[in-house]
Amino acid sequence: MAFDRPLKIPPLAQSTVSDDGTRVFDLAMQRGTSDLGHGPDTETWGVNGDYLGPTLRADRGENVRVNVTNDVGETSTLHWHGMHLPAAMDGGPHQTVEPGTTWSPHWTIDQPASTLWYHPHLHGSTASHVYRGLAGMFLVDEQDGPALPGEYGVDDIPVIVQDKKFDGNQLDEDGAIFANVGTLGDEILVNGTPGPFLDVTTERVRLRLLNASNARIYNFSFDTGLPFRLIGTDGGSWRHLSRSAASNSPPANERRSSSRHRQAPGTCSAALRPICAPISGRPASRAATTASTFSNCALRPPWKRTNRSRTD
Numbered sequence: 001m002a003f004d005r006p007l008k009i010p011p012l013a014q015s016t017v018s019d020d021g022t023r024v025f026d027l028a029m030q031r032g033t034s035d036l037g038h039g040p041d042t043e044t045w046g047v048n049g050d051y052l053g054p055t056l057r058a059d060r061g062e063n064v065r066v067n068v069t070n071d072v073g074e075t076s077t078l079h080w081h082g083m084h085l086p087a088a089m090d091g092g093p094h095q096t097v098e099p100g101t102t103w104s105p106h107w108t109i110d111q112p113a114s115t116l117w118y119h120p121h122l123h124g125s126t127a128s129h130v131y132r133g134l135a136g137m138f139l140v141d142e143q144d145g146p147a148l149p150g151e152y153g154v155d156d157i158p159v160i161v162q163d164k165k166f167d168g169n170q171l172d173e174d175g176a177i178f179a180n181v182g183t184l185g186d187e188i189l190v191n192g193t194p195g196p197f198l199d200v201t202t203e204r205v206r207l208r209l210l211n212a213s214n215a216r217i218y219n220f221s222f223d224t225g226l227p228f229r230l231i232g233t234d235g236g237s238w239r240h241l242s243r244s245a246a247s248n249s250p251p252a253n254e255r256r257s258s259s260r261h262r263q264a265p266g267t268c269s270a271a272l273r274p275i276c277a278p279i280s281g282r283p284a285s286r287a288a289t290t291a292s293t294f295s296n297c298a299l300r301p302p303w304k305r306t307n308r309s310r311t312d
């Protein structure tokens, strides 16, 4: 496929600080239309926009409040995936947000620096609401966190990977075989961008990988087989994870350097690597498909920018 569209970077969410020092975000779940590769009229949902949502960012120790307004016309919820918080603030199926209302959970951020995400968690409709586009990242920062590339959108890049199925120019939600877990698509978007490229400007790049697909498991790698370092998961950086807490983690030798990384739906991780190749997602066996490989995104360093659109 041609990598001819600049990778969209979700904006950082605006926030205000109230008199008592609480950081306040305003999020509106809404309907819109987006160009996901099939023209501009694809009906989508988004948070503060037409598709996906802004990236929230807060420091460990901060008190935060998020005003979540539901403008999609259907009951939904907004769940803070991976966040340590009181159950009543979690945004699960018990904290529904009715159409036209606002829900304002608040909590104190108290966990290691990590890459988290938010998404609806409505009983029976989580997959379809995420599929339509309600999802975004929530980054937790820490004063004494590891020294890593941290300039958002420059060398610290959100990579939200989703597969989509289209019926004409509209999203097809008929999951057929995978109806119980959501739709399995045959086209890949990164941050809502089909065929994306990103011109990177630094030698080290941190990728925050979020598998926000319904059903597909990916084995991420670079087309050239370049190794990268897996530096964390949605539980925080490896530094913070005990062996028992890291039951899904790769073996110790793979943590330092790896050329392949398997990731299930709904999970985040972060990888670090000098970039000079497309990232590929190879479907794992559970989610069988006719295509064997997807190239998700071409990340191009300055010394390889002769072709504006690399094909693969």
Ligand SMILES: [Cu+2]
Pocket: 079, 081, 082, 119, 266
């Ligand atoms: Cu979740």
